[in-house]
Amino acid sequence: MSSIKELFQHKKNNVLNVYCTAGYPKLESTLEVIKALQQNGADLVEIGMPYSDPLADGPVIQASSTIALANGMTIHKLFEQLKTLHDAGQKKVPIVLMGYMNPVLQYGFEKFCKDAAAVGVDGLILPDLPEYEFETEYGPIxxxxxxxxxxxxxxxxxxxxxxxxxxxSSGFLYAVSSSSTTGKDKNFTSVQHYLEKLQSYKLQNPVLVGFGIKDKASFTDACEFSNGAIIGTAYIKALENSIDINSSTQAFLKTITL
Known part of the structure; x- marks a missing residue:
């Protein structure tokens, strides 16, 4: 059983997935951020692989990607960082990589999957991988x-x-709260009907809600009709001017979970 499936077996509700951009705010921040998230209440860590043309990302995450790329972050560098975490036995929660097909294909798709698994990655989110190509070519890899x-x-x-x-899908299904980019404010009254509809489908995977989750109120609203939620933009903002990543992460997550 995968680490993600194990997580949802022992925690069925209020699962908190926090997104961070690899190599942000500094190139070597990635491990510090992961450790801080693990220690302060995140159940899952979603690591964004910075890309110059991110289709689903709002301006805050796009800006963090631009900074990370300028810092020198690459897939190779990210795997080196994750290997350090994995080899030291310091990985405590499942890790999901989120990114886009272009840099993954440049790296080599099978090599990417092989190397990701070797450094402790548990799952992938590639929003621009079409269903047909997944079924016929990439899913088996x-x-x-x-x-x-x-x-x-x-x-x-x-x-x-x-x-x-x-x-x-396996692991979970990512329910985008509305058809927009990340970071947009949401009226969760309008999202409720959509999540109730998903519940009625009796899906095989747990559902995590993303886009617009930024505080305790939106997290609570999202979790009412799903297994948990994904926070990205609000956390990136919390790191923007951070002097101490652990302290900033602790303070931010307290506002969500307490």
């Missing part, structure tokens, strides 16, 4: 290396397609 793969669904995704993407 991902499965070969024991990685979970998470598809995204939106309020506009049909019931038939939601169920298909749920069947193809």
């Amino acid at each position: 991902i499965k070969k290396y024991g990685l979970d793969f998470i598809f995204l669904v939106t309020p506009e995704t049909s019931e038939q397609r939601v169920k298909k993407l749920d069947a193809l």
Whole structure:
């Protein structure tokens, strides 16, 4: 059983997935950020692999990617950092990599999956990997290396397609709260109907809600009709001018979980 599936077996509600950008705010910040998240209440860590043309990301995460790339972050560098964490036995929660196909294909898709699994990565989110290509070409490679793969669904995704993407996903299903980029404010009254609809489909995977989760109120609202939520932009903002990553992370997560 994968680490992500194990997590949802022992914690079915209020699962907190926190997104961070690899190599932000500084090139060597990645491990410090992961350790701080683990120590202060994150159940899952989603690491963004910075890319110059991120389709789903809002301005805050785009800016963090630009800084990370300028810092010299690459997939190779990220894997070196994760290997240090893995080899030292310091990885305490599941790690998911989020990114886009272009840099992964440049790295070599099978090599990417093999190297990711070797350094303790548990799952992948690649929003621009189409369903057909996943089924026919890339899915078997991902499965070969024991990685979970998470598809995204939106309020506009049909019931038939939601169920298909749920069947193809493993680990969890990522429910985008609305069809927009990350970081946009959401009215969760309008999101509630969508999440209730997903609940009624009796999906095989747990559901985590992302986009617009930024504080205790939005986290609580998201968790009412799902297994948990994903916070990204608000955490990146908390790190923006951070002098001490652990202290900033602790202070931020307290506002969500207490």
